[in-house]
Amino acid sequence: MPATLDFERMLRGAALRVTRPRLAVLAAVHEHAHADTDSIIRVVREDLGEVSHQAVYDVLRALTAASLVRSIAPQGSVARYEARVGDNHHHVVCRACGAIADVDCAVGDAPCLTASNDAGYTIDEAEVIYWGRCSECAATSPESSGG
Amino acid sequence: MPATLDFERMLRGAALRVTRPRLAVLAAVHEHAHADTDSIIRVVREDLGEVSHQAVYDVLRALTAASLVRSIAPQGSVARYEARVGDNHHHVVCRACGAIADVDCAVGDAPCLTASNDAGYTIDEAEVIYWGRCSECAATSPESSGG
DNA sequence: ACCACTATCTTGAATGAGTCAAGTTGAGGT
DNA sequence: ACCTCAACTTGACTCATTCAAGATAGTGGT
Numbered sequence: 001m002p003a004t005l006d007f008e009r010m011l012r013g014a015a016l017r018v019t020r021p022r023l024a025v026l027a028a029v030h031e032h033a034h035a036d037t038d039s040i041i042r043v044v045r046e047d048l049g050e051v052s053h054q055a056v057y058d059v060l061r062a063l064t065a066a067s068l069v070r071s072i073a074p075q076g077s078v079a080r081y082e083a084r085v086g087d088n089h090h091h092v093v094c095r096a097c098g099a100i101a102d103v104d105c106a107v108g109d110a111p112c113l114t115a116s117n118d119a120g121y122t123i124d125e126a127e128v129i130y131w132g133r134c135s136e137c138a139a140t141s142p143e144s145s146g147g
Numbered sequence: 148m149p150a151t152l153d154f155e156r157m158l159r160g161a162a163l164r165v166t167r168p169r170l171a172v173l174a175a176v177h178e179h180a181h182a183d184t185d186s187i188i189r190v191v192r193e194d195l196g197e198v199s200h201q202a203v204y205d206v207l208r209a210l211t212a213a214s215l216v217r218s219i220a221p222q223g224s225v226a227r228y229e230a231r232v233g234d235n236h237h238h239v240v241c242r243a244c245g246a247i248a249d250v251d252c253a254v255g256d257a258p259c260l261t262a263s264n265d266a267g268y269t270i271d272e273a274e275v276i277y278w279g280r281c282s283e284c285a286a287t288s289p290e291s292s293g294g
Numbered sequence: 295a296c297c298a299c300t301a302t303c304t305t306g307a308a309t310g311a312g313t314c315a316a317g318t319t320g321a322g323g324t
Numbered sequence: 325a326c327c328t329c330a331a332c333t334t335g336a337c338t339c340a341t342t343c344a345a346g347a348t349a350g351t352g353g354t
Contacts, residue, residue, distance in 0.1 A: 017321055017330065037311080052333050057312070059331090073222050078311060092268040101266035119248035121239040123279035132270035164301065164350050184340075199304050204341070206302090225340060296354085303348065309341085319332070324325105 001030060014066035024048050025059045029069050030083040034091075034100040037079060074100070074129050090128035096137035103130060148177060161213035171195050172206045176216050177230040181238075181247040184226060221247070221276050237275035243284035250277060 002010075007026040011018045021044065028035065028043040035043070041056045060081060063069040067086070073079045074093045084102065092101045132138075149157075154173040158165045168191065175182065175190040182190070188203045207228060210216040214233070220226045221240045231249065239248045279285075 019321075019331065021332075050333095054313090054334080055332050062331090071222070073220075075218070075220050075226075079222075092266055092270060094268065101268065103266055118277070118279075119239055119250055120282035121241065121248065121277065121279045122282075122285045123239060123277045125278040127276045127278065129274045129276075130265070130268065130270045131272040131274065132265075132268045135267035135269075138269045166302065166350070168303075197304095201305080201342090202303050209302095298353090299351090301348105301350080304346085306344095308343070311340095312338085314337070315335095317333085319330105321330080322328095324327085 010068055014068060016062060016066060020048055021051050021055045022059050022063070024051070025056060026063065026068065026083075029063075029081045033082045033084070033102070034072070034080045036077075037081075040081065072100070072127075072129075090130065092130040092132060092134075094134040094137050095131055096133055099134045099137075101134070157215050161215060163209060163213060167195055168198050168202045169206050169210070171198070172203060173210065173215065173230075176210075176228045180229045180231070180249070181219070181227045183224075184228075187228065219247070219274075237277065239277040239279060239281075241281040241284055242278055243280055246281045246284075248281070 004023055004027070007023050007030075008018050010026065011022055016022065024044040024047045025040060027047070028040045032039060032043060037053075037056060037060065040060070041051070041053055044051050044056060060069065060071070060079075064071050064081075069081050069083055070085045071079050071081050072091060074091070077093075077098060080100065082102075089102050089104050092103050093099070151170055151174070154170050154177075155165050157173065158169055163169065171191040171194045172187060174194070175187045179186060179190060184200075184203065184207065187207070188198070188200050191198050191203060207216065207218070207226075211218050211228075216228050216230055217232045218226050218228050219238060221238070224240075224245060227247065229249075236249050236251050239250050240246070
């Protein structure tokens with residue numbers, strides 16, 4: 001886990017001013033992968049006291065634009081954020097409880113960019129979401145097998 | 148393009164009552180792939196006159212639950228619907244204009260289900276979204292090359 | 295064809311993530 | 325220390341989607 005000084009360097013490296021809300025949001029995202037905006041707001045407030053939700057929204061957008069964090073939003077979920085950026089990893093989402101876990105790219109470094117026919121598009125990123133059940137939900141709930 | 152009778156059969160096959168809103172929504176989704184709810188409401192109303200938005204929402208949910216249509220919702224987009232179900236195809240989304248196109252699975256039939264490590268999840272579906280620019284947007288807008 | 299049953303539709307209000315706007319504060323440079 | 329503008333606060337607002345209650349109309353049986 002990076003320290004405050006590291007976060008400060010990250011911000012300066014992205015030409016962003018170093019403010020306490022930004023440091024706190026950056027720390028929150030690093031500590032709580034896949035947290036939604038609301039959770040991040042709560043964590044930040046535990047850290048700093050009152051901080052406006054607008055500030056957190058702004059910060060998250062700035063950090064996302066600077067590629068310091070990445071946002072994901074599977075169907076039926078609000079926006080979630082994570083600090084793993086720059087690598088080519090994907091996500092598994094549990095249909096039952098909504099839990100999200102990281103998975104590394106199935107095939108290699110960035111071959112996911114290869115679509116069989118690209119419909120004329122210039123593709124720069126492939127986002128993969130695996131759907132299923134986490135081990136806990138698979139154990140507890142009936143799998144409704146066969147129908 | 149299937150005819151009304153085909154839609155009727157689809158509904159009965161899914162144990163759903165055959166109503167005009169349902170036939171109209173089913174037709175709209177077949178005719179307008181990747182349309183959002185609002186567009187579908189408009190198309191349905193052109194067809195039937197006044198229909199409540201709630202009815203369309205309900206119908207779309209029922210059809211989705213019955214696997215007669217599929218919903219997709221890339222980041223920053225509202226829910227969109229398509230009638231291609233049961234095959235293993237994915238989508239390209241244009242970052243500039245939001246256009247969506249179908250792409251067939253990159254690797255084969257359903258190998259997308261193979262994650263390198265599944266984090267203990269039981270995976271049943273892989274959803275892939277390719278991000279890039281459609282040919283039109285790639286031609287008109289500067290590619291902001293190099294950063 | 296008619297009836298009963300209830301799934302489906304209508305109407306209207308509510309929810310909630312996210313955005314917009316105007317004014318204040320504070321980080322960073324001189 | 326002072327200035328400037330990015331960043332924060334406050335508070336209102338948007339709009340896709342959902343909730344709830346009552347009216348309507350498919351469907352199966354007679």
